[in-house]
Amino acid sequence: MSSVPRSRLWRRLLLGIGSLVVLLLATVGGCVTWTYTSATVSTVGRVDFTEELTVPPLATGTVAADGTRIFELDMRTGRTEFRPGKFTETWGFNGDYLGPTLRARRGERVEVRIRNGLPEDSTVHWHGMHLPAAMDGGPHQMVRAGGEWTPHWTVNQPAATLWYHPHPHGATESHVRRGLAGMFLLDDAIAESLSLPSNYGVDDLPVIVQDVKFNGTALDSSHRIFRNAGFLGDQTMVNGTLAPYREVGDELVRLRMLNASTARIYNFGFADDRSFALIGSDGGLMPRPITMNRLQLSPGERAEIVVRMQPGERTVLRSNELDAGLDFWNQRFSGGDDSFDLLELRAATTLRPSPALPAALAAPSTPDGSDSVQERRFELNLAGINKQPMAMDRIDLTVTRGSAETWVVQNADGMPHNFHVHDVQFRVLTVNDAPPPPELSGPKDTVFVPPNTTVRLAMRFDGPADPNSPYMYHCHLLWHEDQGMMGQFVVVDPGQSAGKPAHHGH
Template sequence: MSRLKRVLVVLTAVAVALVAAVGGGFFWLYTDAEVSTVGTSFSREMAVPPLAEPTVERDGTKVFDLTMQAGHKEFRRGQQTPTWGFNGDYLGPTLRAERGDKVEVRIRNTLGETSTVHWHGMHLPAAMDGGPHQTVAPGGTWAPRWTVDQPAASLWYHPHPHGTTEEHVRRGLAGMFLLDDERSAKLPLPKRYGVDDLPVIVQDVRFDGSKFDHGHKLMAGSGFLGDRTMVNGTLDPYKEVGDERVRLRLLNASTARVYQFGFADDRRFSLVASDGGLLEKAAATDRIRLSPGERAEIVVTMRPGERAVLRSHPENLGDFWQTRFNGGDDAFDVLELRAAKTLRPSPELPAELGEPELPDAGESVRTRFFGLQRSGINGRPMSMDRIDETVTRGTTETWVLRNDDGMPHNFHVHDVQFRVLEVDGRQPPPHLRGAKDTVFVPGNRSVKIALRFTGPADPDTPYMYHCHLLYHEDEGMMGQFVVVEKGQRAGDVRVPHSHAGH
């Protein structure tokens, strides 16, 4: 009996030690999961990506040149970090065109890896979309051409190679593509690029020595989560402004992090545009949530001599686990606006802004359901040679999106701007009532959207729909659809071809 007692004592001690170790490990993971840069010192002037200067051909086509290249950037004084960029060491220039413009973008890949360039939010032929089927090999070129036919909006461009999108975007391949039209040009909105109309490309980063750390935190199933943020490639950025009202074109260019943007003093601002362009009317708010790939344009009113800090506030990402380990408890001071002692007066915002060109639910001819899980959409991981959905040109459909696994997801559809009809069966909030191409779908929630497919038809070349948390996309959380004429069937998906020449 004494031997048995000794054995039981030893086993109990081992069990207690294991429980303590596991509990201690979990406590360490729990406390380490929360990140905050609140109170940061803003010490670097925010870079503003240059506007690309196109050449104009005889027929009026605006031709832009983009070169994907490797480089080094001194994010922190005295340390050179290896990076990728377009036409430079990190990120890319801002492209700008007007509705009705014919555009061509001549892309050259000088990297050691095959990549692509996707025009996120753009309505254009599938063969020009820059998805995983339009790859550009190392040393290769590609020159997509299309006519801009959509309202003024803040779009962006980034790589889309199947399986490596997260890595390519994280290294720095991204830029903004701004569209203008006659209506927006007449509105009294701030519109001097880099002065009172500012691109704000937000990314979270983590450094390991002189390199970007591309690893994922333990327990963080959403993908890469950094411990600090950059704006336009600038750490701890500030921007001096000289106007009473400033327009911020917010782009969440992070690969997994969801931001809850507001200001440190909880001041209200005006939301004037979402992914696909201007809202009907400005919406006053003090918070705007953007998941990866989403954009929003806000106008903030400044007072002479003050400093206003753009902050990402903590938010609920579903349940305790998802919120804690996927960044919901984190807070970041993102950008400081420094107002001059004397400000140029700005006109009041107009009562009416835009007329979003969105489908109506009553026009829908079909409803499709999409179950979102990390393992795939509707239970199937992405396959490059499989057409998942076939839609008819000129028709409107209703798509019901359901997050079935509790983890944060969002949903991006190529080529179209859709209308959000419902969020969990209720009318969407104001920030979701404009044109959208990407929508956040929290765990165990549902979103209903209306989409109109205006073509052109191409039964052999697909567009994508996918989760824009890029780690999930790379794992296979993506599907393909083709647009066909009435009565036409989907064809055979063309084998991806890397463009290696002109």
């Protein structure tokens, strides 16, 4: 029997290899196609709204003889029944999940007695609060497991909806996702003089929005393939309640919106496309109410809106698909194509009359950039800020107490990012060299920076000086922060130099 020519063997071998390559490419292509087409999440029209919305208890603390308002916060492990009969391991402040709403007034001295009952070290950061750096609760103010910390400061800023959450370097996403978060409301004479809905839990509702995913009874913490924004859940909770509804008895209802998710960006509106009035942003009231039907909030951002209800009607607060300038890939895998039904409002058959909203609210409290003495530039990408990952022992910037600066922040990669600055509220001067949209005209401490976007921010650093205790600036998509998209600055008196932060072993 004659042997097969060598050339024919090579042809067969090449044909076999080619067939395997084609099969491999088809398999990979099929997997990518399936992954892409299955990436979109939507709960629109699929939520029954069977659970009454939980409203976090309002904590006004106790007042000491010297007038100090004292709060108690215990960081605890717990078990939460998000779904009937199914208990999930969670963390919370003074309870199993989330924490009480703290409330204080401008001019008051406050003290918070914190006890860490967790199995891990953590911190409590006062997001949006103007206070000394040593009291800020950033990664330099760690509270050891079993330990205590008692920060104290005098409230010296306008009425606003702020919040508190952990800020341990490298673990912030994990600690926030497990449930450690709560609101901190500030009041002042200006806000109290305005005819705004203000009865907490009645016509003035906290709305803490989080996305979540369950793996059996446990909270799923996994990052699915291609999700470079961080953790993205497949359903949402408001105030720790799945499928929530709220019965309301007033014509006007104020919703204090907080995006407490770790990576997801929401595009809020109502299912019937009704308009609402935006009255407040991160750092306080707007100059005047702004009528809108869509409002986008990235992680850490807050907004106060007022919606008008008619007797007996129902409406659903919804998060719509994003229109944020994300590319084809990130629109799908960073949650831009996702949509959620969040909360159903149910109006009573008879409603209490509400006064009309004031035409003017609060004068601007942030600088307009005209007195800035320095301009600084910040380039955001996953490798760090200005190509430097966070280092706990490195002071990146030194600013002079009392000075105003303009910070220019650019998103230099294709991912969604945002930018949060501790201690200060800033004014957005421009977005891509154009005036900002009306919803960005109020005081801000966190701003969304989509791909190929540059924002100019005006801020003032009015103390107190502390050359050894830094504040942070960072992306508030918390996995990005944990990966090193963070820097730190100190505020010093004129002529003073930066010191060196204490070593924390991180």
